[in-house]
Amino acid sequence: MSTAIPVTGDDLTGPARPRHRDFGRHAGWYLVAGGATTALQAGLFLVLRTPFGSYSANLVAIALTTLVNTEFHRRVTFAGSPAPARRRYLQAVLTFLFYAGYGSLVLLTLRSAVSEPSSMLETSVLVGTSMLGGACRFFLLRLWVFATR
Numbered sequence: 001m002s003t004a005i006p007v008t009g010d011d012l013t014g015p016a017r018p019r020h021r022d023f024g025r026h027a028g029w030y031l032v033a034g035g036a037t038t039a040l041q042a043g044l045f046l047v048l049r050t051p052f053g054s055y056s057a058n059l060v061a062i063a064l065t066t067l068v069n070t071e072f073h074r075r076v077t078f079a080g081s082p083a084p085a086r087r088r089y090l091q092a093v094l095t096f097l098f099y100a101g102y103g104s105l106v107l108l109t110l111r112s113a114v115s116e117p118s119s120m121l122e123t124s125v126l127v128g129t130s131m132l133g134g135a136c137r138f139f140l141l142r143l144w145v146f147a148t149r
């Protein structure tokens with residue numbers, strides 16, 4: 001009885017594909033999407049900060065980028081992974097609520113330490129916050145939303 005050893009180019013997308021083989025692909029696409037949407041979020045925040053204020057600008061930027069980011073992950077990062085629609089929508093809502101609360105708390109804390117923070121300081125703090133939250137979100141997406149059962 002012989003055992004086939006997969007070589008480069010073999011189709012490993014069948015049901016027997018070990019989940020750890022997807023980790024690199026998932027992480028790579030997650031970093032690409034995270035970098036792009038964090039840059040978009042920072043840009044939106046900077047544009048909207050003056051007319052709407054820091055808190056409102058942050059909420060609008062998070063709402064728009066969460067929608068784009070979640071859809072990208074569904075179609076590209078975790079393509080082919082089963083994820084019921086209800087779970088995906090719940091994840092998007094929870095992501096928005098987490099980042100909205102987390103970002104607002106960070107801005108509030110910053111304003112208690114610095115009376116009038118510059119737009120670049122606020123943006124930098126929000127980008128750092130987004131990166132930390134993103135690391136947690138990756139594992140949540142991988143282990144819960146797009147989990148292979």
